[in-house]
Amino acid sequence: MPVPTSVSLRNDHRKGVGLGLALLSALAFGGSGVAAKPLIEAGLDPLHVVWLRVAGAALVMLPLAVRHRELLRSRPGLLAGFGLFAVAGVQACYFAAISRIPVGVALLVEYLAPALVLGWVRFVQRRPVTRAAAVGVVLAVGGLACVVEVWAGLGFDALGLLLALGAACCQVGYFVLSDRGGDDEEVPDPLGVIAYGLLVGAAVLTVVARPWSMDWTVLTGSAEMNGTPVAAVALLAWIVLVATVVAYVTGVVSVRRLSPQVAGVVACLEAVIATVLAWVLLGEHLSAPQIVGGAVVLAGAFIAQSSAPAKGSGEPVAGSGPERELSRRGTSA
Secondary structure (H helix, E strand, O other), X not given: OOOXXXXXXXXXXXXXXXXXXXXXHHHHHHOHHHHHHHHHHOOOOHHHHHHHHHHHHHHHOHHHHHHOOOHHHHOHHHHHHHHHHHHHHHHHHHHHHHOOOOHHHHHHHHOOHHHHHHXXXXXXXXXXXXXXXXXXXXXHHHHHHHHOOHHHOOOOOHHHHHHHHHHHHHHHHHHHHHOOOOOOOOOOOHHHHHHHHHHHHHHHHHHHHOHHHOOHHHHHOXXXXXXXXXXXXXXXXXXHHHHHHHHXXXXXXXXXXXXXXXXXXXHHHHHHHHHHHXXXXXXXXXXXXXXXXXXHHHHHHHHHHHOOOOOOOOOOOOOOOHHHHHHHHOOOO
């Protein structure tokens, strides 16, 4: 029996820490919708909640932006794409969606993004996709049909579903932008990209959401979470500090310690966590077919984003590398 070396022990410790951070990130992201929905139901516009989240997180991450200011010169397109699509677009669509449909359903619809990316690659770029990736797309779409209960004529608000689909499309938009870089380009620091993405997103959302028209008194009161009053400012603090800052930072650090495939599996737990939390804290119950469909969606999304070979092989890239993780982490959650 081989004796573990100090190097192998360090690697095991590194992977263990990475896995713990990835689980913490999934938990933090998964709680964003559960904390945001009571604020929306208390009277805040979904766009105002998004603005509070992004602007607050941008302020906290400002020192990182200053530290990585060279990104403004070297990767302005990436920063603009991340801010517009992965931050402002995804979160605005997601928070608007959860004001009309259950949190878990909205997040599961977002997990169509890997399938939509492969659709873009196959039909727009006309590049071949692997058979496994195609199977992942079929599974994701079939599972989503169970989640939205197509046999009942769509069991949820149609506009809410379209908004959730819009969040998925925003993820695709960022992926397409980030995939344009050449293989010889140096990968930017993900934390710097996140910091500037939040700043760009806050600037865009300030124009769109017009926070000066917000009913600020809502934050001085309480919001009901399935009948239990919770201080609105506490929910906001959770959204900004935990569901955004902690979630992004731990997510990026975990990817550096784990393989993209393992990180992708753990990231899929975000939808599971969000659904369970919404069930327990908000009373949003899903039926048995919806739960099964959700599991199929996640399985299909993971297969679609992890089965493609590396860039430059003539086949699509999906779910590998720091920028792919940023795309995945630009979700609502």
